[in-house]
Amino acid sequence: MSDPGSVPAPPAVRPAAGQLTVDHRWMGLFALSWFGVWIAQLTPIQLLLPAQVTDVLGLDPHAWVRNVVAFGVVSGIAGVCAAVAYPLTGALSDRTTSRLGRRRPWIIAGTVWFAVSLALLGRQVTIVGVGICWALSLIGFCMLTAALTAVISDQVPVGQRATVSGWMAAPQPIAVLVGVAVIVAIGLSRPAGYLLVAAVLLVCAVGFLARMPDEVLPGRPQLTFGAFVRGFWISPRRHPDFGWTLASRISVNIGNALTTTLLLYFLEFGLGMPSGQAESLLVVVIAIYSVASVIASLLVGRLSDRAGRRKRYVIITALLQSAAGLILIIAPDVPTVIIAAILCGLGYGAFLAVDQALATQVLPAEESRGRDLGIMNVAYAIPQALAPLAGAGLVVLAGGFWLLFVFVVVFAGAGALALVPVRQVA
Numbered sequence: 001m002s003d004p005g006s007v008p009a010p011p012a013v014r015p016a017a018g019q020l021t022v023d024h025r026w027m028g029l030f031a032l033s034w035f036g037v038w039i040a041q042l043t044p045i046q047l048l049l050p051a052q053v054t055d056v057l058g059l060d061p062h063a064w065v066r067n068v069v070a071f072g073v074v075s076g077i078a079g080v081c082a083a084v085a086y087p088l089t090g091a092l093s094d095r096t097t098s099r100l101g102r103r104r105p106w107i108i109a110g111t112v113w114f115a116v117s118l119a120l121l122g123r124q125v126t127i128v129g130v131g132i133c134w135a136l137s138l139i140g141f142c143m144l145t146a147a148l149t150a151v152i153s154d155q156v157p158v159g160q161r162a163t164v165s166g167w168m169a170a171p172q173p174i175a176v177l178v179g180v181a182v183i184v185a186i187g188l189s190r191p192a193g194y195l196l197v198a199a200v201l202l203v204c205a206v207g208f209l210a211r212m213p214d215e216v217l218p219g220r221p222q223l224t225f226g227a228f229v230r231g232f233w234i235s236p237r238r239h240p241d242f243g244w245t246l247a248s249r250i251s252v253n254i255g256n257a258l259t260t261t262l263l264l265y266f267l268e269f270g271l272g273m274p275s276g277q278a279e280s281l282l283v284v285v286i287a288i289y290s291v292a293s294v295i296a297s298l299l300v301g302r303l304s305d306r307a308g309r310r311k312r313y314v315i316i317t318a319l320l321q322s323a324a325g326l327i328l329i330i331a332p333d334v335p336t337v338i339i340a341a342i343l344c345g346l347g348y349g350a351f352l353a354v355d356q357a358l359a360t361q362v363l364p365a366e367e368s369r370g371r372d373l374g375i376m377n378v379a380y381a382i383p384q385a386l387a388p389l390a391g392a393g394l395v396v397l398a399g400g401f402w403l404l405f406v407f408v409v410v411f412a413g414a415g416a417l418a419l420v421p422v423r424q425v426a
Contacts, residue, residue, distance in 0.1 A: 041138075318413070
């Protein structure tokens with residue numbers, strides 16, 4: 001039962017009668033669509049956007065704290081927009097009665113919005129323009145991914161959800177590697193780089209949009225604005241499993257974001273490596289992280305489905321990420337960076353797969369899946385947006401990187417502990 005004042009909605013779309021699994025073609029096209037999503041979101045974060053902010057503000061590229069703070073402010077403003085867009089567009093998709101279905105219109109609109117915003121972002125020469133266009137890009141990203149993640153709850157049986165979520169997670173590190181490598185290898189200009197990832201996003205979305213079944217809702221009940229707004233409050237007292245899962249997801253994602261967003265600066269300024277050497281090692285570390293993440297997301301997702309268990313896997317993956325931060329505190333050196341990349345890749349890849357499946361099983365009401373998963377997805381957007389600024393502040397405060405990694409240990413460990421009280425899912 002949903003909270004008092006929650007939004008009434010038509011009956012939930014369930015898997016078709018007799019459907020026991022989604023087939024491999026469906027999964028392949030779903031994974032391809034996520035590859036397009038990740039390459040369009042993460043390539044700007046990792047490569048294009050930080051350099052654009054530095055150039056627009058005329059900052060010294062070696063004054064890394066100022067650069068990270070400037071990037072963090074732009075990213076943080078966009079993150080606030082994402083925090084609103086995720087649950088709002090998810091809730092609207094729950095109630096959409098289009099002939100195309102209730103999720104497909106939002107996937108189409110979000111894809112186009114995201115792609116156009118990225119193309120415009122590449123042409124900006126002022127910090128205001130960069131901030132506005134990046135915020136618009138993230139709104140499109142939220143619109144698209146709120147509907148895509150709701151599709152898992154709509155169409156995938158519980159016994160396949162971690163496997164399918166693994167195919168959502170696995171393209172993420174591959175997309176980062178491909179996006180960054182292609183732009184650097186070809187030597188694309190910044191506007192051309194943004195156009196490239198926007199085009200990949202559009203192409204990758206077509207197959208799944210054409211293949212995806214999406215039941216048309218028969219009608220939509222009357223709704224007042226007040227009831228719609230009240231529906232976004234989900235009482236942690238009435239739905240404790242939802243609250244604990246959300247808290248765990250926020251905490252683990254903060255730990256991961258703090259680890260990954262400042263890694264280049266840690267190699268260069270924390271370990272004292274020359275700039276070129278640090279960049280070369282970063283590519284190696286990202287590759288190791290990516291391989292570990294892909295293997296873990298696909299393997300552990302399948303294991304979780306077979307065992308019918310989620311909690312223990314998510315707790316273990318969170319602890320692996322905590323261990324990665326701990327070894328960087330104890331022995332900050334190149335070998336431990338490699339070990340930490342393996343631990344973090346294994347932990348976060350598996351976490352993305354199993355935690356997404358777990359989240360679909362603690363939703364308060366079937367008829368508001370899109371809204372509730374949109375609230376859950378805020379836990380991805382906010383840490384990613386705020387980590388650069390928060391991380392730089394911790395490094396400046398401590399006069400080194402040790403405090404940053406203490407926070408990684410604490411937040412990832414807290415994410416593991418937060419799942420212990422969950423009772424609804426084994």
